[in-house]
Amino acid sequence: xxxxxxxxxxxxxxxxxxxxxxxxIVLGEDVGKVGGVFRVTQGLFDxxxxxxxxxTPLAEGGIIGTAIGMALYGxxxxxxxxxxxxxxPAFDQIVSEAAKFRYRSxxxxxxxxxxxxxxxxxxxxxxxxSQSPESLFIHTAGLKVVCPSNxxxxxxxxxxxxxxxxxxxxxxxxxxxxxxxxxxxxxEYTIPIGKAKVVREGEDVTVVGWGxxxxxxxxxxxxxxxxxxxxxxxxxxxxxxxxxxxxxxxVKKTGRLVIVHEAPKACxxxxxxxxxxxxxxxxxxxxxxxxxxxxxxxxxxxxxxxYLPLQHRITPALLETAKYIP
Amino acid sequence: MQTEQVVPIRTPESSFxxxxxxxxxxxxxxxxxADPKLPVEQVLDLYKAMVRTRIIDTQLExxxxxxxIGFHIGSLGEEACIIGSAAAMRxxxxxxxxxxxxGALLWRGFxxxxxxxxxxxxxxxxxxxxxMPDHYSGKKYNFGSxxxxxxxxxxxxxxxxxxxxxxxxxxxxxxxxxxxxxxxNDFHTGMNFAGVMDAPVIFLCRNNRWAISVPSEKQTASKxxxxxxxxxxxxAVRVDGNDFLATYAVVRECxxxxxxxxxxxxxxxxxxxxxxxxxxxDPRAYRASDEVDSWRQTDPLVRGRKHLDTLDAWSDAEDxxxxxxxxxxxxxxxxxxxxxxxxxxxxxxxxxxxxTPWHLKEQQEQCENGPRAKExx
Numbered sequence: 001x002x003x004x005x006x007x008x009x010x011x012x013x014x015x016x017x018x019x020x021x022x023x024x025i026v027l028g029e030d031v032g033k034v035g036g037v038f039r040v041t042q043g044l045f046d047x048x049x050x051x052x053x054x055x056t057p058l059a060e061g062g063i064i065g066t067a068i069g070m071a072l073y074g075x076x077x078x079x080x081x082x083x084x085x086x087x088x089p090a091f092d093q094i095v096s097e098a099a100k101f102r103y104r105s106x107x108x109x110x111x112x113x114x115x116x117x118x119x120x121x122x123x124x125x126x127x128x129x130s131q132s133p134e135s136l137f138i139h140t141a142g143l144k145v146v147c148p149s150n151x152x153x154x155x156x157x158x159x160x161x162x163x164x165x166x167x168x169x170x171x172x173x174x175x176x177x178x179x180x181x182x183x184x185x186x187x188e189y190t191i192p193i194g195k196a197k198v199v200r201e202g203e204d205v206t207v208v209g210w211g212x213x214x215x216x217x218x219x220x221x222x223x224x225x226x227x228x229x230x231x232x233x234x235x236x237x238x239x240x241x242x243x244x245x246x247x248x249x250x251v252k253k254t255g256r257l258v259i260v261h262e263a264p265k266a267c268x269x270x271x272x273x274x275x276x277x278x279x280x281x282x283x284x285x286x287x288x289x290x291x292x293x294x295x296x297x298x299x300x301x302x303x304x305x306x307y308l309p310l311q312h313r314i315t316p317a318l319l320e321t322a323k324y325i326p
Numbered sequence: 327m328q329t330e331q332v333v334p335i336r337t338p339e340s341s342f343x344x345x346x347x348x349x350x351x352x353x354x355x356x357x358x359x360a361d362p363k364l365p366v367e368q369v370l371d372l373y374k375a376m377v378r379t380r381i382i383d384t385q386l387e388x389x390x391x392x393x394x395i396g397f398h399i400g401s402l403g404e405e406a407c408i409i410g411s412a413a414a415m416r417x418x419x420x421x422x423x424x425x426x427x428x429g430a431l432l433w434r435g436f437x438x439x440x441x442x443x444x445x446x447x448x449x450x451x452x453x454x455x456x457x458m459p460d461h462y463s464g465k466k467y468n469f470g471s472x473x474x475x476x477x478x479x480x481x482x483x484x485x486x487x488x489x490x491x492x493x494x495x496x497x498x499x500x501x502x503x504x505x506x507x508x509x510x511n512d513f514h515t516g517m518n519f520a521g522v523m524d525a526p527v528i529f530l531c532r533n534n535r536w537a538i539s540v541p542s543e544k545q546t547a548s549k550x551x552x553x554x555x556x557x558x559x560x561x562a563v564r565v566d567g568n569d570f571l572a573t574y575a576v577v578r579e580c581x582x583x584x585x586x587x588x589x590x591x592x593x594x595x596x597x598x599x600x601x602x603x604x605x606x607x608d609p610r611a612y613r614a615s616d617e618v619d620s621w622r623q624t625d626p627l628v629r630g631r632k633h634l635d636t637l638d639a640w641s642d643a644e645d646x647x648x649x650x651x652x653x654x655x656x657x658x659x660x661x662x663x664x665x666x667x668x669x670x671x672x673x674x675x676x677x678x679x680x681x682t683p684w685h686l687k688e689q690q691e692q693c694e695n696g697p698r699a700k701e702x703x
Contacts (some may be wrong), residue, residue, distance in 0.1 A: 051492060054523075056519070057515070057518055057519060057522055059511075059518070059519075061481065061512060062481050062484075062512075062515030062516070062518065065480070065482050065484070065485065065512060066481050066484050066485035066519050066523075067485055068481075068482045068485060069483060069484055069485020069486035069487070069489065070485040070488065072485070072486050073485070073493075074489070075489050075492075092475060093478060093481070093512075096473060096475055096478065097473060097482070100473070101471060102677055102678070102679070103678050104453060104456055104457050104463070104471060104473065105452075105453060105471040106452050106463060106677070107677050108452070108463045108464075108465040108466075109465060109470075109471050141678050142678055142679065144679070165680040166679050166680050241685060242685075244684065244685075245684075
């Protein structure tokens with residue numbers, strides 16, 4: 001089985017589905033000849049041509065609006081937004097249009113579209129190449145939001161997303177793009193949207209993360225194990241609709257919860273997760289749930305490793321939560 | 327002191343200033359060289375559709391004033407550009423609406439009862455009462471779905487038209503918007519993408535002079551709205567939008583060219599919004615009544631009627647009978663719509679996604695067991 005990094009796995013998913021289904025269209029800035037600034041779409045232009053891999057003018061609102069039109073016609077567009085920090089000119093088209101077509105038209109129209117976009121920091125990109133805007137889209141009725149942490153999940157989730165009849169935001173953790181290699185089948189396989197994965201079992205504390213922070217959570221789990229704390233690590237994979245059952249089941253076992261995300265704390269997705277767990281497992285909680293997140297500041301350049309909720313911040317949170325005595 | 331200009335800075339001059347296509351003169355007679363030469367029955371159909379639109383507008387405004395519907399956004403004075411352009415589309419073509427073109431929807435065959443159901447947001451409303459009145463959807467009639475943002479339909483029309491062309495069809499898409507929407511980013515990206523992608527799209531700008539309270543001269547420093555086509559390499563034309571035959575002729579020509587792959591077009595249709603922006607607006611607060619009165623002189627229905635007289639195709643008695651029949655039909659639809667129940671509570675939660683996820687099922691259950699559930703079926 002070939003070893004792939006996340007860039008290659010996403011590329012493999014796109015290539016697979018473009019071969020399967022001629023209605024799948026890739027469009028965006030620089031996605032054609034050069035294969036995208038991260039080379040995720042490399043080679044697709046040569047294989048499928050310029051009317052299936054389209055270099056668009058530089059306007060995110062135009063990319064998404066045009067992709068919506070294609071989807072309304074019956075195609076399955078996969079637009080790329082070069083960095084998720086640049087998604088905001090398209091916000092209106094995503095939240096007021098793509099997300100609402102099915103509902104507002106009484107089911108006459110649907111928008112089967114996957115918006116791929118690199119997310120997150122740690123690549124020396126500064127404020128405009130590092131943000132994590134997922135909660136803005138989770139807050140919007142009608143969207144699904146996916147964020148794989150590794151190459152294998154990325155391929156399987158992207159194939160599911162393209163075949164899904166609802167619009168999907170597909171956040172690719174750019175810090176992981178070339179950092180991890182693993183076995184990824186050449187053949188097609190899917191991973192269902194809406195299913196989290198317990199990637200490490202434990203007894204004392206549950207830690208929920210996704211994307212690049214999953215690896216930080218796993219490193220912290222290893223670290224606290226040396227101090228006799230057994231952490232259960234959940235990779236959310238799909239952020240919305242969230243697999244709340246997997247989280248609640250784990251919290252019922254451990255009684256303790258730590259949520260990790262790069263996005264700022266205020267109204268970050270951790271706030272919603274914490275509320276849901278409190279609603280559904282209040283009596284099982286043995287310690288105050290904790291969020292380890294980006295600060296409520298703009299994303300900084302020089303001090304980005306002090307902004308991110310990395311292992312050095314997750315480990316003490318796990319220890320404190322696991323050892324908390326009311 | 328005069329200096330010689332070294333840097334070739336150009337002050338833009340309008341390419342369109344004096345060019346406005348008209349067919350029907352003030353006397354009702356056509357300019358033969360521009361006349362689309364439609365069969366008399368079709369001319370009559372267009373005229374009747376304009377009259378029907380006017381009657382419906384008038385009645386719905388009254389219903390809103392009576393508090394029986396919450397809202398209406400009408401097209402008083404703009405009937406010719408809406409019906410003329412809709413009629414120019416072939417059956418296989420698609421229409422992406424703004425929110426002021428219910429006349430085009432009905433022209434496409436959408437049942438009047440369904441439209442009135444939408445006005446009431448009742449259980450038989452095609453969009454299940456999920457949107458305000460006049461936010462319908464007409465997929466079966468090759469007609470898009472209305473949203474309130476003014477320009478978002480434009481880039482969508484480009485993608486839709488491009489997809490139709492890629493699939494090997496000769497489908498053309500028309501997309502409506504007001505002149506105010508030419509200031510929105512979707513107009514600029516839509517025109518730009520359409521030009522670059524050779525999309526078979528007709529951009530139909532209803533220049534009705536007013537964007538709520540802002541007059542068209544405050545919307546742009548361009549001499550005309552058609553001028554905006556130049557920057558995007560999109561051929562453009564201005565037409566007398568109160569002349570249904572001129573509008574038909576111009577849009578039809580654009581459709582035929584687009585169907586042959588000759589690209590997108592921008593049509594500026596000159597008209598006037600005689601009514602308020604919507605029933606929520608009182609234009610007396612910002613414009614003089616004599617301005618409105620002067621535009622009433624160019625009423626597209628009056629001009630249309632004069633033209634019918636030149637054809638000897640329509641009598642006063644026929645006109646009166648048609649109006650009475652239309653009013654009766656509408657009255658019956660309103661009575662029926664008013665009797666229909668509200669949409670079921672479940673429709674609030676269904677259709678957000680293809681399959682209803684757990685959190686919506688949970689909330690639906692809370693709502694359906696809530697204190698006001700009994701008032702709903």
